[in-house]
Amino acid sequence: MNPEIIQKLIEQDMPSASVAVSGGEGKYVAEVTSEAFEGLILIKRHKLVYACVNAEITSGELHALTIIAKTPAELANA
Numbered sequence: 001m002n003p004e005i006i007q008k009l010i011e012q013d014m015p016s017a018s019v020a021v022s023g024g025e026g027k028y029v030a031e032v033t034s035e036a037f038e039g040l041i042l043i044k045r046h047k048l049v050y051a052c053v054n055a056e057i058t059s060g061e062l063h064a065l066t067i068i069a070k071t072p073a074e075l076a077n078a
Helices: 003-013 042-052 054-059 072-077
Strands: 018-024 027-033 064-070
Touching: 003 018, 003 027, 003 042, 027 042, 042 054, 042 064, 064 072
Parallel strands: 027 064
Antiparallel strands: 018 027
């Protein structure tokens, strides 16, 4: 498992999202920006992203994923 694979998995299920993944050795950080997060609380945003990599988490290939989930407006105001 590497950051590029995780990024592609998220982009595949969230095609309109901007995704950047970093890390290694089973521990990664995914920064995801998407309009799909608009109006959602943080836990629901995280569930959307986790759903993209659920098989890898279940299999143990992906041990830990920290998610930073923002809307484009939130990113612009940061």
